[in-house]
Structure formats: C-alpha cells, structure tokens
Amino acid sequence: MIDVDVERGLIARRIFSDPEIYATELDRIFGRSWLFLAHETQIPAAGDYVTCRMGETPVIVTRDASDRIRALINSCRHRGNAVTRNDAGNARTFTCPYHGWCYDLQGKRVESGALVGLPGLKSYYDDTLALESWGLVPVAQVATYHGLIFGTFDPKAPPLEEFLGDFRWFIDMVLDRGDFAAVPGVARWRMKCNWKFAADNAIGDNSHAQVAHRSAFIAMERKLGAHRATVGVQEPGFTILTDYGHGANCKSAYFAERADPTAVRKPFTRIDPVFEKWRENDAVLDVLGPLRSQIVRYNGNVFPNLFMIDQLLMMRNPLGPGETEIRAVALYDRSAAPEIQTLQKRRAFQKFGPSGLLEQEDGENWDQATAGSRIRELQDAALNYEMGIGTGRIIRDELTPPRIETMINEHAQLWFYQAWAEALEAADWSTLRERHAQPAGTM
Ligand code: FES
Ligand SMILES: [Fe+2]
DSSP states (O other): OTTEETTTTEEOGGGGTOHHHHHHHIIIIITTSOEEEEEGGGSOSTTEEEEEEETTEEEEEEEOTTSOEEEEESOOTTTOOOSOOOSEEEOSEEEOTTTOOEEESSOSSSOTTOEEEOTTTTTTTTTOOOGGGOSOOBOSEEEEETTEEEEESOTTSOOHHHHHGGGHHHHHHHHTTSOEEEOSSOEEEEESSOHHHHHHHHHHOOTTHHHHTHHHHHHHHHHHOOOOOOTTOOOSEEEEEEGGGEEEEEEOSHHHHHHOTTSSOGGGSSOOHHHHHHHTOHHHHHHHHHHHTTOOEEEEEETTTEEEETTEEEEEEESSTTOEEEEEEEEEETTSOHHHHHHHHHTHHHHSSTTOHHHHHHHHHHHHHHHHHTOGGGTTSOEEOOTTTTTOBOBOSSSSSSEESOSSSSHHHHHHHHHHHHHHHOSSHHHHHHHOOOOOSBO
16 A cells, blocks of 8 residues: 555555556446446436446446336447437437447346347348347446445445445435435536545545635625635534445534533534525434434545535546546435425535536646646655544444544545555455455544
8 A cells, every 4th residue: 555655644646647556446446336326316217317427437327117227338239339428318229320229228028228129130130140149238236225326347246235334324314304306407527637636525625615615605605695614723523434435524513512512503503594494304303313413514425436415416437547527416305395495406506516616616626636646756745634643533333433523634535545545456345345444443
C-alpha cells in the first residue's frame, strides 16, 4: 500500500492519473464491486429501460415481461455497436442500427437479451446461425436493495446485502423517510476529473463546503432558507464507516445534545424546509427512531462511486483516469404534501447536476486537482489527508454503524482510500472478504 498511507494521511498523486493503476481499477474495482444501476421506479413497466454505465461499460437495465429486472451489456454481438443510444424508453426489442440484428428485451418467449432475428437469416446465413448463442451478454448478478438496483460483473461477488452491510442503516435513513420515486428524465454530464476526487468529496469532505461553496450558500440561504455555517467551525454530527469502504457524514445534534443540552441549538434553528417537514412527521419518527429522524443533512458514498445526498443518487463513472461521466437520479417523496413534492422536484438540480450551483464549484476544483495530480515535478509530493488524524475514535454500539463523533474530518476519505487499496491488491472476492479492514480503534 505504498500509495495510500492511512496512518500518516498521505495519498500519492499518481493514483489519480497513472494509466496502469486506472486499468487495475477497471478490473478489480469496477469489474468486481456491486455498482448502482437505477432506481426501480425508473422502469416500472415491462419493456421499460434505462441505460447507464458500470465503470466504462455501457449497460441497459430493463424489466422483462415476468417482472424480472435484467442488466445487459449494450453491445451488439455482430460488430459490437451499441444496440440503443437512448437514455431511457420502452421497447419490446432492440434492433441494432448497423445490420439489423434484433434482440428481445422482454424475455417472455426467450431469455431477455436473446437474439431473435436478423435480416437475411435464411438468404445470407442459410438459416445456420445459432441465434441462441448470440444474445446480448448479461451482467453476472443483479439485485435490489430498498428500490436501488445494483449489478456486478463478478459471479463470485458476495450477496448485495453483505456488500452493503451496515451501510444499509444509512440507506434506510435516506429512503425510509418517504415513499420515493424518480423524477422523470435523465441527467448526464462529464467532467475532466478523476472519479476518486468525486468519491472522496462524496464520502466526507465537509471542510470544502464553506470555502468552495460560499457564494452559492449565500444565494441558497436567501432562496431556500438553507443554513449557512461559519468557516472553520466544527459542525455537530458524526461520521460512519462500514466494511468495504462505504461511509457518510450525518449532520445531527443527537450526540452533541446528549453531551451538552444547551450547546448546539443554533445551527438547527433554520434548516431546509423539506427536512423540516420530515422532522415534524410522527410517521417518520416511528420508522426511523429519534436519532435518524433528526438528521438534517447527510452525504455518503456507497463504494466505489454512488454519491447519496439530499434526494439525489449520483453515479460517477470513469471514462479514463482524467474523465468522469455522472448520471444523476433525483427522487421525490410521493407521500409528501403536493407543495413539498413540487419543491423537491423543482430544486432537484439546483445544487447538483448540470445546472447545480454546487456542482459547478466542485467540478472546477476536481478538474484542477486532477491536473495537479499529473504534475511531473510533484510525483513524490503526496497529498495531505491529515485532518483529525489520530483523534478519530471509532465507536461501536447499537445506535449507529461504527462512527466517529465529528462531522468535519478526513477519516471517511482515508477509509475510502484504504478500501480502494485493499480492493486493488486482492486477487479475488474471497481474499477481499477475508482480509478487508474492519472499522475499529482510532484513526
Ligand atoms: S453491429 Fe449490430 S448488427 Fe452489425
Ligand atoms: Fe461540494
């Protein structure tokens, strides 16, 4: 683990630019991890589909006639062309636009993705082409947790629930507070950055927010009533770390108020109106309990690259060491009052997404950081992830997954890089299952 020094909080620049490291990431991380594909409500009916990526690989996610969700690699078996270039739609079949090979999507008659016909089957091929051998290649495993569809290329990957492990506590906290459905449409854009700068920001970079997003926060405070904290001040909250590199920050007064009931009222007097409704809702309290129902802001990353914030699910897929494609699914709460639903839909992409104020600022910084990782003269000058190092006591109790009781730190980022290094080193899933680090002790 020369490139990742968790004890000292040092990360080598080259991991963000080296083509060989990138190739190993595609093999050992994107080729093996469970990766988020779509939200179930994006494909409610038979034949509905969305396209996405698993790492660089283009994938079609569809629901077949037997209600089974399938993921198929979007590449024709004839010359490799994409069989669809759409982001989403409904189809019975896909006919490749190059020579017309036709694949069944619904899987009623045959397995979905099966080749069911092509022009000239009789006249050019003498009816000898074995259609059953030339279907679209399926993704090895597909599974769903809480409406989130994941897939993995590795048939030996452990079950999705084991991979998500204790992080389900966080996913439940986000999704159990309402009856969520995807806002129609697909938002997709690209940045000139390494995917890991996006992931390490997702899992726990709260110190950047008050600097990089200062002007956006001033505007949002006026428009949305969002709270704006002071630069350099620790916020009440905690950081959770779970097996296989998942992690999150949760802004909450719960632990701070237990320690000192008068200390932390101020940052919680004005919060987001959407979260305020949930905080006042007894049904949410019943489902989530006193700790999770009062979390007023969160950011998390499902390893390797699913960012969860507000009601957004954002997949950051690499297209080379210096380019990332992002696809965002925005959710809204169907059980909320109509005006709150409208508010959620309207503001889905105000902060993040191609038109998001925060996205512009993050993206610009990640692009610059990626360029910085390539500077020849600085290849031995490691990047600094020392914030809070040596003070992050990991608490294991029944209240949360393993946690550290600060919100602003670089512990979760180091946790991500440790898992990244372990995944890169492990020859296969069984090695990774046995040898991966457990959150314990002090970071
Ligand atoms: S590449 Fe698809 S039919 Fe030829
Ligand atoms: Fe940001």
